[in-house]
Amino acid sequence: FDNLISFADASELWGLSESTLRKAISYGKLVSGVDARKYGKQWIVTKDAMLREYGDPVSA
Template identity: 70%
Template sequence: MFHKVKDVNPRANLMLDVMFADGTTKEYDVAPLLEKFTAFEPLIDEGLFESVNVDPGGYGVSWNDDIDLSCDELWDNGVTIETPFDGLMAFSTAADLWGLSDSTLRKALVYGKIRSGIDARKYGKQWIVTRGAMIREYGEPKEPERVQ
């Protein structure tokens, strides 16, 4: 399954906190890569390391044109950590993961399949839904096609 990266935050000691579209957060240690691959050695520079960004489409993270990590590497070798936001995602993200439209999720709210204040909540203009509610109502997420 494609694990789309939504956000990344650099931490001390060459650690990354990587948030995935499905609401999972993983901690990834970049330090071992410096020992194995010379291409990662420039990341010892704190300024460069802190400049990490999510690649367009969420297919990984990168620092520049020469240094990047794939979403598969981050997912497979990252360690899942618990946060108060685990399993929360925007309606648009949930719709993408489950192959639904945003309007389907809004209708689910109206008809009580997804319960406002329990399964989902509106923050400003954005609706947030729990992964558990999505699985309960729609099963496991669909595996989106991966662009090669």
């Protein structure tokens, strides 16, 4: 589970809104079930997918 982060954490680290990440799934930039998945009400995304699509985090 080290490679999984919540949308809230990802949005903070990369300076993006959670809605931007949800739209990325709708547009196919992040693949639902592969790059990101919803557990209950919580969305999670792989760190690898975030690095691939958005580069290094703006804050650590």
